């Protein structure tokens with residue numbers, strides 16, 4: 001930040017803004033009397049030694065008036081900017097809080113206002129609100145608001161994709177609270193930085209309105225008003241108009257330069273905001289027997305996006321209490337979208353359909369929205385890939401954990417905090433009391449992931465969905481987190497859906513493995529059969545590509561030739577056929593997922 005302010009532009013901006021602020025504070029007490037002193041002997045004079053910028057029609061010194069007018073000009077600009085910023089931020093935040101239809105209406109209105117010329121909007125509002133300083137401030141505020149609204153919407157949209165916002169949504173935190181607690185604090189910095197630039201614009205705008213006679217009215221005067229008064233004499237005695245014009249220009253340039261420098265400094269130092277990694281591709285169809293014991297029961301789950309892409313097609317799976325099921329497949333096979341669909345987190349305009357989607361024996365589909373959120377919030381814990389993105393960087397660890405208990409259990413703040421500290425200890429975080437008072441950036445990656453797991457344990461989760469929870473961690477920490485997941489599953493009896501592209505890790509941790517390819521389940525088998533009993537050519541190829549003790553390290557690792565088709569490319573038959581050595585003409589028809597021994601199912605014409 002300091003570095004950016006030390007650039008020539010930053011220094012010039014800081015100097016000009018400091019000068020304007022000093023002028024606003026010291027101007028009226030020093031030159032106030034001189035600015036108001038009427039001198040009938042010196043009416044309408046040009047520049048002279050006694051009056052460097054001349055005098056007005058009452059013989060008042062224009063230089064003194066310019067120096068005094070700084071206070072009113074800056075105060076009005078500040079007011080207009082604050083009004084515009086607050087109104088704009090509220091407008092920009094509304095779509096995230098309102099129901100979808102009303103939200104779209106507000107977004108449409110903001111878009112229309114952004115397209116409307118700002119000065120016309122200001123003049124229109126100023127005239128409607130009444131001539132004078134109040135009308136001008138409201139007018140300029142109205143002209144500034146759409147820009148802030150658009151900025152808020154854009155920034156909020158980027159933060160809304162963060163995992164910690166998804167987690168809060170899934171926990172059933174009300175939208176209003178998500179906005180004020182998770183989104184606004186994380187977009188406050190760019191919004192505040194934008195204020196400096198907006199202030200420069202407001203100064204120019206207000207001067208413009210006063211110059212047009214729509215702003216400050218006599219006997220008050222700001223720079224715009226002085227410009228208005230001197231303009232008719234500009235050809236005879238230019239100094240009378242140039243004085244206020246230079247003041248407006250310098251102030252406007254100063255605030256813009258400072259705003260630019262601050263924004264540049266922020267963009268250089270800003271930590272990346274949370275991101276979600278959601279790619280997609282097509283999948284498989286099968287209806288197993290209904291399982292009343294299952295914690296999670298998914299039948300024929302499909303996620304489609306407009307334009308024909310269906311990255312998840314007919315996925316069916318169940319997870320029993322205390323069971324860890326691995327959902328494995330290469331990048332883009334639809335694993336994360338399947339998890340998002342279960343958690344109700346598929347982003348708009350994605351459409352989720354399922355013949356059955358049951359959590360803890362309750363049909364999620366038929367449940368009213370509020371109850372669904374409550375059930376998901378209390379029974380489902382989600383652990384995402386990037387723990388930093390899963391935690392709100394602006395909140396302390398303890399506060400984030402406590403939110404779960406206050407939202408769902410109605411716990412008092414003290415109770416919620418005690419439980420948060422207890423849960424942190426439970427996931428083996430040393431000095432949990434101290435850690436609870438820290439922010440996410442003060443913790444290591446592994447510790448953050450433990451915090452995310454602890455957050456899941458704030459409720460009494462029946463299902464834990466861990467989406468690539470160790471991908472962002474180094475190997476040693478990976479092991480610790482995997483051990484912790486196993487421990488938590490054993491202790492709580494929760495069902496765990498463990499998503500990974502790493503079949504070796506899945507083989508170590510899970511009881512059962514579900515293999516996805518291009519949006520479908522192609523094989524489901526007990527982990528014991530993985531090494532030698534896998535039947536689908538894709539599963540076998542995945543296992544064959546794993547290096548072992550006998551692998552010749554001088555040769556490149558074996559891979560699977562070809563690439564997985566994208567959701568838009570998937571045809572009617574087996575999506576793996578193009579890469580499969582066993583493929584025959586029959587593979588043009590979609591193979592169903594059929595039993596292949598105990599607890600084993602496979603979708604392949606050639607091996608089933």
Ligand SMILES: Nc1ncnc2c1ncn2[C@@H]1O[C@H](COP(=O)(O)OP(=O)(O)OP(=O)(O)O)[C@@H](O)[C@H]1O
Pocket residue numbers: 277278279280281282305309311329330331332333334335336337338347350501566567
């Ligand atoms: N919001 C979206 N709109 C359109 N397509 C999407 C969207 N989100 C995901 N997809 C598509 O869905 C497919 C599956 O994505 P998904 O994230 O579920 O894959 P994945 O198996 O979890 O991959 P990875 O292991 O890389 O996370 C991708 O090909 C992606 O293009």
